[in-house]
Amino acid sequence: MLVSEIMKTVNATLLTKDLPGQRDISHAFSADMMSDVLAYADSHMLLITGLSNPQTIRTAEMLDISCVLYVRGKKPDELSLAMAKRNGITVLCSNLSMFDACGLLYQAGIRGGIINNGE
């Protein structure tokens, strides 16, 4: 899915200025714990979260995650936004709950990853 389609699906606004052209996203990971994101999420996934401190963007940066969707109307602070822009991370914000946002995105074709417990 393109970022513009994700925005339509969860009625999200774009907080970073430029809408990237053809960034196609097929998988997502949702969590409020960055510990779990770091352990389980893959690069190029959409990160769906309600945690809005700067470590959310840091975490995305470390994992090469290119798009972060904040739910429950959470908004990143200035520092986070500046960090996102510097790293080319697209930031979206939706007023939906985590459950509703995930459900709608799933219905629209986005899938989770494989969780490899313990290997």
Place this chain on the structure above:
Amino acid sequence: MENKIHFQYLIDGDDFTRAGEASSDIKSKLKMMNINPDAVRRVAIAMYEGEINMIIHADGGTIDVDVYPDKLTMVLKDTGPGIPDIDKAMEEGYSTAPDNIVSLGFGAGMGLPNMKRASDEMEISSVVGQGTTVTMTVLF
């Protein structure tokens, strides 16, 4: 044998907001050196988890990074409380992080096992009351 580049970072134990700056800096340096992206990502994850641990469990410290043509080593050293039982700390889900850390998005007990997974070699030495040193190697 001096075919390496050394970087040192001082980690401020009081500033959670800035946690990750060192890892971010190394990540962009490695990218510029054209190191393969998978290795860069593994270095970034391992170092970030370690950096966060130094801030939330200890009082900051130093990170020394050596970049060789075929690998990277990092030594994360703090003078915090130390880890009484390293085997236990390595278990997924084991955490002593207080609630205020959990509300910041950390403290699930996933960090050390994730560092082990992301790196090719990891060694922890820790003395209670004196501090902890984590050494990791990532092969390119």
